[in-house]
Amino acid sequence: MFTPVILAGGNGVRLWPLSRRARPKQFLSLEDDRSLLARTLSRLDGLAVAPPIVICHEAHRFLAAEQLRRAGVEGATLLLEPEGRGTAPAIALAALLADREGHEGPLLVLPSDHHLGDEGAFRDALECAARLAEGGRIVTFGVVPTRAETGFGYLQSGEPLCGGFEVVRFVEKPDAATAEAFLAAGDHYWNSGIFMLRPADALAALASHAPAILVACRQALAGAATDLDFLRPVEAAFLACPANSFDVAVMEHTDRAAMVPLDAGWSDIGSWQALWEVLPRDGDGNALRGDVACEASRGLLVHAESRLVATLGVADLVIVETRDAVLVADRARSQALRGLVDRLEAGGRPETRQTPTVIRPWGHYETVDAGERHQVKHITVKPGARLSRQLHHHRAEHWIVVSGTARVTLDDETFLVGENESTFIPVGRVHCLENPGRAPLELIEVQSGSYLGEDDIVRLEDRYGRE
Known part of the structure; x- marks a missing residue:
């Protein structure tokens, strides 16, 4: 039995505007209705595995928890990083945790944002890797190259094992x-970033080749706090950890490195070009999703999220439409998207950080309209969920229930608001919203006031531990 370690960090840049800082690509549904994280977890179905260790950024904890719930994954440990420090600290934390809990079997370290076209071939490679890992090898998976790619790292194979x-x-x-x-x-392979190794071997290799990382992660995990379904390492200790990849920190130095060839249609989906390559395409080479009409166009990747996108007489473009941004790019230059996003971010554009749909532990909301002194949101509250008991200093709110029944607390009074009914929350009044039903609660919230920012929320009580 092995323990999956799912690396679910990311900065949400390479597939902008679908991916954002608040919602990196592993949480997006790009190939079908499942997110990349859910597809990664599904590759483990039917295998003898322990509950996974999922490592993600603190800011993405509720996204990760919700997707684990939807995927039916039980018993997972969600390890929260206050800041991404690379794969070496992430693997160190996972190995320390597995060792502390007595797991002697190998860890299978999987990035959560990869594509695998042939999962049968992947499972065959896992069997070979498990034998090598049980023998004390630190195993990586070398992707059989299909072209002379300059965007990937490589590894060179040696003697058979x-x-x-x-x-x-x-x-x-x-x-x-x-x-x-x-x-x-013929003896060089793409470096996949997938590993299999026993916890004890990981810790021994880190002690030899990256002791500062191991010491910092040991201190961070020793004082880790449990918060709901999350495990929070000590922030100061983790931030003192050197940032590095596991390849550079360990694999380039150890004499225990082994490689298993992986010929399974792998892609890291590291650009719009890479996504176009793995998506189904029509006879003109167009990969289309959403409400799209193409005329005399070829080689396109078009993603329409909220409206019709029509093309005429164009070729080899990426066109991505979201509710708040549109990208039109030369498909062959999509690797250079990072520079554009960095410039937008430096200019303070919120479209680089947040998505139009904002995920919260109680559900989600979408901003429908916004002006200088007003904002309109469509709010969905999950069955049995409750927002924090809170107040606002600068805004009032009107709530109109569209579907379901809301339980509203206003100061010391609690009452129900049904479909097509509304209530008013004045400035400065303590209030709480709850869905007591078995179906999602949907409502329209109209905010008005001199300041409408999310930081005008004073939480007095919150079941999700937010401040």
């Missing part, structure tokens, strides 16, 4: 000529 190979060396992203030579040589 029980279905795998020793790793001769790791190579950073090469130039075009070097990538062509690697492809022709």
